[in-house]
Amino acid sequence: MSSGKGSAHEGGIREPMLVKWPGKIKPNSVVDQQVIIEDFYPTILEMAGIKNYETVQKVDGVSFLPTLSGNTSGVTRPLFWHYPNEWRPSGPGIGASSSTRVGDWKFIYYYNDSSMELFNIKEDIGETRNLVKEQPEKARELAKILSDYLRKVEAQIPSRKDTGEQIAYPDGILNTYKS
Secondary structure, eight states: OOTTTTTTHHHHHHHOOOOOOOOTTTTTTOOOOOOOOOGHHHHHHTTTTOOOOOOSSOOOOOOOOOHHHTTTOOOOEEEEEEOOOOOOOOOTTSSSSSEETTHHHHHEEEEOOOOOEEEEEOOOOOOOOOOOOHHHHHHHHHHHHHHHHHHHHHOOBBBTTTTTOBOHHHHHGGGGGOO
């Protein structure tokens, strides 16, 4: 892993999860299903048998109870991380950014300089080879998925300090991107 806490790289967002649920989960089982923190709330509600609940805000996650119950067919869906602020010194994957992971692919967009990274995590878990130029169609695909999500949830997007102008979404600048 190329970085640590606070990074959009795997060292900052990839965590193993251990679950013990006697009588429900087969001991020593291993599942390679991706989940994200937003998935815990709907999973716990489903575990508790709560079906008709009301919340103040929309529930973003998806229950992973089927995975815990042995259904490992898992649906691959985009996962999103949005950190539009600076909070730490520099390093790989650190800085105001938004990113998405879809299957084996991860796309990261940095607000500070509009740079982008594309990695195939299965082939390069250390995120040492930025594939934006080699895989421009895949980069455009993930940039659109990420941009559509940010617009849908009305995510706060940073503005340029000198002009006050909002920084562009990744799909708006990808065609002019130079790494």
